[in-house]
Amino acid sequence: MGLFENEYGYFSDDGSEYIIKTPFTPRPWVNAISNGEYSFIVSQTGGGYSWRFSAGENRLTRSFQDIIEDRWGKYIYIRDNDTAQCWSLSYKPMCREPEHYEVHHGIGYTTFIQEYKGIESRWTLFAVPGQPLEIWRVKLINKSDRKRSLDLFTYMEWTLGNAPDEHREFHKLFIDTQYNNDINGFTVRKYMSDLANAKGQHSNRSWDYVAFHTSSLKPVSYDGDKESFIGMYCDEKNPKAVHDRVLARNVGRFGDAIASLQVSVNLEPYEQESLCFTLGCADNGEQAIVLAKRYNDTRECEAAFESMKNFWKPLLQNEIIRTPDKAMDFMTNTWLKYQAISCRIWGRAGYYQVSGGYGYRDQLQDSLIFLESAPEYTKERILIHAGKQHSDGTVLHWWMPLGNWGSITTCSDDLLWLPYVTENYIKETDDYSILDEVVPYYDGGEDTLYCHCVKAIERSFMRFSPRGIPLIGENDWNDGLNGIGLDMKGESFWVGEFLYAILTDFIPIMRLKADDILADKCVDVQSVLKENINKFGWDGQWYIQATTDWGDKIGSKDNKEGWIYLNPQTWAVISGIADEKRRKQCMDAVTEYLFKDCGTLLLYPAYSEPSEALGYISRYAPGLRENGGVYTHAATWAVVAYIMAGQPxxxxxxxQKICPPNRSYDIDSYKVEPYVTPGNTDGPQSPNFGRGGWTWYSGSAQWLHRVAVQWILGIRPEKDGLLIAPAIPSAWDGFRYTRLFRGTIYDILINNNAHVNSGIKEIKLDDKKIDGNKLPDLRDGKCHKVEVIMG
Structure with a gap:
């Protein structure tokens, strides 16, 4: 038995791979692979697509969202020339039943392993670090006792720009496929882009890149036209071309653009051969040729694979935990970091949501994942996001990186994530110099990052109701509440709690910058927030979520539906706005009404009828996503709140309920990948209670990592060192946590022979006792041994 094994797959012993045993998983189980610039997604059947920079603006290969058929992909067909039998190196598109089938989703790569008709194939796809291309490494092994003559045919359809290309009959007219003998493959251009030209015109600009697809073996033939390859009224499952002796060699500007290369491999009994293919998106034709020639060499492909593995090591291994909980170990050490970095920050696309855009609050929160491993990446994201702020403190709700356009809304929490993430970056690094970085405003002019953060805070001060509660505007963190505050009268008690928490950490920064007048003002605002949220937001047993423009309460016992929301309870505790009595009361209410078998619901009971006045949250079926489902992002905050409320x-x-490997044991109910976090899980009012959804592209990955290390294991950065404050199960004997902190490695061994939840009896640093429960900030570049005895 493998670790967390179910009918469909299991983790490798060290948790670094998820091994899928069958193509018939309950949903597509995918890998989202990115090197920071070039990205692709691949499913266990071979479905998926590729892009550079933006999956929405610069899609390389075609795909449409369909998690049932999972039929769009990049494929390799194989034909036995003696028997005329054909199959594919992944289950799709030919859907043959192999004697053996495995898919290994790893960190930065996916490998298909199968055996069919005496041929074992191993097809590995990965993105090359620092280069705009992916490599397909193929190994074929003849396990039969006869000589085999095999032909391989690659296949993909081009998009080359905005996706989805719904007007295909129009877009295909602009693609030019050319075969180049010197690189054993194609270069492809497109003479129309949806991006505007220098004069602001659309549809009057060429695509900015050159695509290429090449082979390490000299192709026997090739085809660049879908009609001649597939055949009219045929499909990818049984294309005409794989039954023809050679491909049609159609190229140019007059077909429906694809790329297919035909190569021949002859194998003696038990002989094996390796080859590789490239797929890339170069800046120009010259770069395409250089890259193709370089990576048509199988030795370069092997070197690139090793480079890829080394590329990921520091991002994952600068922080390692070893606990009695294997699910926590696997997710914290590997998969949550990988999900947040590869998919959320770099790729920005998944199977359930295709974006390519940057969400202001989204990628800022995601960037916290770098703090323990490479905080310079967090700094980079902070400065990029500061540049999307207007001089009045408002920000773009989201923006597209290539077209440089975005959405301006009155969302009430977006702008506040800039100071929040900045203060957390400073806690980790003690790098106050970031505050002096000069960043331009989106609408002109420039200022220091400190001033950008202050602008965000002061703008939020201008959005208060007469009762001293922040206005919700078009929405707060809960996007679905987009009908209650459009007239800028409705209030958000959650935003008040969030702002209160931000000010707690930012007031000392203001003092450091000698901005005492503003700091004093912020102290006053905190006092007002605490008083008014407790006065107007307390509903007797819990805090309400919001009020509407017309004064109705949201998340109140007086409501017919949606009478308790999760976020205002958890953040009342996290922020410190709730006193000890109310802290206990509101978290007891969370336990009573929201805590279910698959996590904490975002609200209860779900809304049963659509309401334009409430917002699109009510348009989900009851129990789906925000409408009474477990929204994983918010559930992670509940973990913190329980700890702060003294309930470890x-x-x-x-x-444990929201940690994905633990759902392996009811996988047919859960359905989605047990190695990455889902955005949501169906609540009890759904007939599919416990079903996961919207995996990979979810902000919950970073937060699940953060609550594990900083709150359950309880090791978190402060200005003058690392605080040690575990809040672990009393049954644990202890754990080990090794991390890089300000250039120094701390190897921390926690001994819990006393079997308590919390409390520190003794700490030794390099065999010497220290006072208190905080490790000093040594910054000596060495490795230090820390022994902690709980009690």
Whole structure:
């Protein structure tokens, strides 16, 4: 038995791979692979697509969202020339039943392993670090006792720009496919882009790149036209071309653009051969040729694969935990970091949501994942996001990187994530110099990052109701509440709690910058927030979520539906706005009404009828996503709140319910990948209670990592060192945590022979006792041994 094994797959012993045993998973189980610039997604059947920079603006290969058929992909067909039998190196598109089938999703790569008709094939796809291309490494092994003559045919359809290309009959007219003998493959251009030209015209600009697809073996033939390859009224499952002796060699500007290369491999009994293919998106034709020639060499492909593995090591291994909980170990050490970095920050696309855009609050939160491994990446994201702020403090809700356009809304929490992430970056690094970085405003002019953060805070001060509560505007963190505050009268108690928490950490920064007048003002605002949220937001047993423009309460016992929301309870605790009595009351209400078998619901009970006045949250079916489902992002905050409310066992119980490998044991109910976090899980009012959804492209990955290390294991950065404050299950004997902190490695061994939840009896640093429960900031570049005895 493999680790967390179910009917469909299991983790490798070290948790670094998820091994899928069958193509018939309950949903597509995918890998989202990116090197920071070039990205692709591949499913266990071979479905998926590729892009550079932006999956929405610069899609390389065609795909349409369809998690049932999962039929769009990049494929390799294989033909036995003696028997005329054909199959594919992944299950799709030919859907043959192999004697053996495995898919290994790893960090930065996916490998298909199968055996069919005496041929074992191993097809590995990965993105080359620092280069705009992916490599397909293929190994074929003849396991039969006869000589085999095999032909391989690659296949993909081009998009080359905005996706999805719904007007295909129009877009295909502009693609030019050319075969180049010198590179054993294609270069492809497109003479129309949806991006505007220098004069602001659309549809009057060429695509900015040159695509290429090449082979390490000299092709026997090739084809660049879908009609001649597939055949009229045929499909990818049984294309005409693989039954013809050679491909049609159609190229140019007059077909429906694809790329297919035909190569021949002859194998003696038990002989094997390796070859590789490239697929890339170069800046120009010259770069395409240089890259193709370089990576048509199988030795370069092997070197690139090793480079890819080394590329990921520091991002994952600068922080390692070893606990009695294997699910926590696998997710924290590997998959949550990989999901947040490869998919959320770099790729920005998944199977359930195709974007390519940057969400202001989204990628800022995601960037916290770098703090323990490479905080310079967090700094980069902070400065990029600061540049999307207007001089009045408002920000773009989201923007597209290539077209440089975005959405301006009155969303009430977007702008506040800039100071939040900045203060967390400073806690980790003690790098106050970031505040002096000069960043341009989106609408002109420039200022220091400190001033950008202050502008965000002051703008939020201008959005208060007469009762002293922040306005919700078009929405707060809960996007679905987009009908209640359009007239800028409705209030958000959650935003008030969030702002209160931000000010707690930013006031000392203001003092450091000698901005005492503003700091004093912020102290006053905190006092007002605490008083008014407790006065107007307390509903007797819990805090309400919001009020509407017309004064109705949202998340109140007086409501017919949606009478308790999760976020205002958890952040009342996290922010410190709730006193000890109310802290207990509101978290008891969370336990009573929201804590279910698959996590904490975002609200309860779900809305049963659509309401334009409420917003699109009510348009989901009851129990789906925000409407009474478990929204994983918010559930992670509940873990923190339980710990801060003195309920560590409850916090750990919740953590286990939302930690994906633990759903391996009811996988047919859960359905989605058990190695990455889902955006949501169906709540009890759904007939599919416990079903996961919207995996990979979810902000919950970073947060699940953060609550594990900083709150359950309880090791978190402060200005003058690392605080040690575990809140673990009393049954644990202890754990080990090794991390890089300000250039120094701390190897921390926690001994819990006393079997308590919390409390520190003794700490030794390099065999010397220290006072308190904070490790000093040594910054000596060495490795230090830390022994902690709980009690």
């Amino acid at each position: 066992e409850k916090a750990y119980e919740l953590y």
